[in-house]
Amino acid sequence: MTPRILSMPPLASLVQPLQSLLFILTMSTGFAISETDLLQSTQTYGAAKRNLSTSGKALSVAGKTYPQGIGVHAVSEVPVSVEPTAKRFQGLVGMDDTSVREAKGEAQFRILSGSAILWTSPIMKTGSPAVPFDIQVPPGARKLYLQVDDLGNNAYDHANWIDLRWGKEAQASDVKATAKTKPQTLNGKDFGITPDVTTDQSAAFRKALDALRAAPGSTLTLAKGTYHFHHTGALKRHFHASNHDQPIWQPVSLPLVDLTKTTIDANGSLFLFHGQVQPMLIQDTRELTIKNLALDYVHPPDSQSTITKVTPEFYEMSIDQQQYPHKVENGWITFTGEGWEKPDGTHGIVFDGKTKEIVAGTSDYGYRGKLTLVSPGHYRVEKNIQKDGIKAGDTITMRHGWDRPHPGCVLYRAVDTQLVNFSIHSSHGMALVAQRSENIHLKGGGVFPRPGTGRNFSAGADATHFSNCKGKIITENCLYEGMMDDAINVHATCLRIEKKINKHTIRCRYVHGQAYGFETFLPGETLRFIQAKWLTPRNPCKVKSVAWIDNKNLLLTLDTPIPDDLGKGDAVENADWFPSVHFKNNIVRNNRARGSLFTTPHPVVIENNTFETIAGSAILLAGDANGWYESGACHDVLIRNNIFKNNLTSRFQFTEAIISIFPEVPDLKTQTEFYHRKVRIENNRFETFDVPLLFAISTKGIQFNNNSIRYNSQYPAWNRAPFIFRRCADIQISNNKVKNAPRPWDKASSLKLQLTPEKEIQWR
Helix, strand or coil: CCCCECCCCCHHHCCCHHHCCEEEECECCCEEEEHHHHHCCEECCCCCEECCCCCCCCEEECCEEECCEEEEECCEEEEEECCCCCCEEEEEEEECHHHHHCCCCEEEEEEECCCCEEEECCCEECCCCCEEEEEECCCCCCEEEEEEECCCCCCCCEEEEEEEEEECCCCCCCCCCCCCCCCCEEEHHHHCCCCCCCCCCHHHHHHHHHHHHHCCCCEEECCCCEEEEEHHHCEEECCCCCCCCCCCCEEEEEEEECCEEEEEEEEEEEEEEECCCEEEEEECCEEEEEEEEEEEECCCCCEEEEEEEECCCCEEEECCCCCCCEEEECCEEEEEECCEEEECCCEEEEECCCCCCECCCCCCEECCCEEEEEECCEEEEECCCHHHCCCCCCEEEECCCCCCCCCCEEEECCEEEEEEEEEECCECCCCEEEECCEEEEEEEEEECCCCCCCCCCCECCCCEEEECCEEEEEEECCEEECCCCCCEEEEEECEEEEEECCCCEEEEECCCCCCCCCCCCCCCCEEEEEECCCCEEEEEEEEEEEEEEECCEEEEEECCCCCCCCCCCCEEEECCCCEEEEEECCEEECCCCCCEEECCCCCEEEECCEEECCCCCCEEECCCCCCCCEECCCCCEEEECCEEECCCCCCCCCCCCCEEECCCCCCCCCCCCCCEEEEEEECCEEEECCCCCEEEECEEEEEEECCEEEECCCCCCCCCCCEEEECCEEEEEECCEEECCCCCCCHHHHEEEECCCHHHEEEC
16 A cells, blocks of 8 residues: 655655755655655666656556656666664565657666675566565665666666665564674684685675674684685666776675764785675765775776787787787787676887886887797788887786776765775776765785786776865875876866856756766755856855756756856856865885876875886876866975885876876966965975976965985987976975986076066075
8 A cells, every 4th residue: 555645745844954954755665765865866867756757757557656756867877875673674666657659668676785785576577567676674774775777778678766765674584684783803714704615705705794784893814825706796876986887787796885983804814806896885974984995807998918029120029818819809918807808998108028017118009010920829021110118027017908997996975084005906997986085094015016917007097086085085105006097186177157047046067988977965955156268266156946857967056146257158156165184204106197196285295105117207296177077276285205216117197297287277368366376395205307397287385395306318308408397386396405416406497487577586
């Protein structure tokens, strides 16, 4: 029987002002879903709607209408916050009748806890009656996740969750199970988690996660060893990871989701993953600590060849068939793994066989030519690589294209996370991505090739990447080596304004194809405009409401009128979600692109690190509202007591100096304000060949003081001034000690100025 719908009292009488975002659907058995839950939902088409189908019409299944529920479109996932007193979750599911107008939709519904599938519907078709569910709320659960799967055939799959309600009374079989247990120390072996066997440990590990959720404050310990996780045992999740491709499903091996005050100590274990999976998801957690753990793939997402012979006409290379399974087809090499195969890409990274650094001047290197099989696993390629300084013994990281399907680890809505001696040795995209998360501490470990594998490469993109985070990000005592991009990248994702709807409402869009679908704004948060022409942050205000149109477009209604001179083409950022950063005592070396990238207005301290033989800049301060849409003007950056050794051996985007300050300002000449400010560079040691030390655009308040610079001739000179400034002001360069300078160390010989009056430079 469908419960009776009670009339709804005024919202103000139900909640306090700080709870005004909640939308209460009061049922005879009680149900509440927050506006935040709906805004954090994801789906491949359109947007989830409360009490309406995803098409905006009344909820209707098999000719029967329902006043209450959630209308979605497969594939979708809706997080639901569990009412504290709830014992059961009940309702109906069915395909909305609007699906039949265009095609016969069909889908399957699932309800998940953080680590288990709690209920699965039969395959539901348009016109079929609604199907009920009645499940126990798992012990300790603060969230449930409602999924609709299109079963691989998206055909107007409008799906409805209807008559949702919380059951207050446990069934007789539930009573004992629903009580939370006290904190305890759990042992992996008690759940069947077995080291040093190749069988899949996914199911056993998820049982342990269920127990951890039921007992907040608990610790799981594992015997030291190697644990295997197969793609066939992964849990399907639907969410968007910042700066990555957006596959419909993320196959997650280790769903560390909805955990509170939990510690996992792996005691120096290695987790090996089989197939294309996302190894780890940390989502909706509070106070999670992971210790003494390393992640890697059995067959990594990139491959490596060793050059055995070089002549002006050809080179020869060998590829280990066991480590990098492959075949020859269409005149080149296709790599294979468990459940996947990928043609080799056109460009890769060449590492020196002895020093492990990227061969100078090679950047993203095209190594293809006519291929001839010499012997199994040994090939001749008709291309002259000798002219580029490549020699026998060097290795080529053969990148399987530029796609980024799955990060190694995602932190999403995670609060107070500690990763201690936590290492990632390879990844399909970035090694670690954090978004909408708060207070993250990385101590020890890092991202680097696994010892004993002979590999020179690690992550397929950035080692660590922080998008729209807040609180404190601390990275200390970590090793970052062999990545295909930065060791650390911190920024916000800003959105482009597409249209002014009225004086308080704008339609905005996620622009970059690898950064969309995750929540950037929630009601009550602070929006700041960015005037794109000059990249000027201005006019902060509060967001009153947010409405998704689809996963790339949304409507924002603000508490103050939109300034008349802002509109289409300008951008908006969330001023509440920026972190402070402390990057200390780390080693960054032998990687592509840049060593580090920071774009945040809160304090950034970069100290006691070693940046060595990075192919691009060691440090980049960025910001844009026209490409990646990564914003966050720096207001307080301290770079001190670091060692910079022979960086900039190749050229990459924005890498104009060892320290490059490169906001993308379309109209620098008419800009009236400065984007970055207060950058102090002091007491560092530069051991470098002749390349620029500092490049800056639109920055006020630069200090380059008390540094030691020793020049060498180990790499080709750039023959450019050590300091290059474009529209900068209030610059102090003083008390630096220089040896073996390739030119006179004086103001006349050391500066290249554009839109920067010489009087702005204090040189001592």
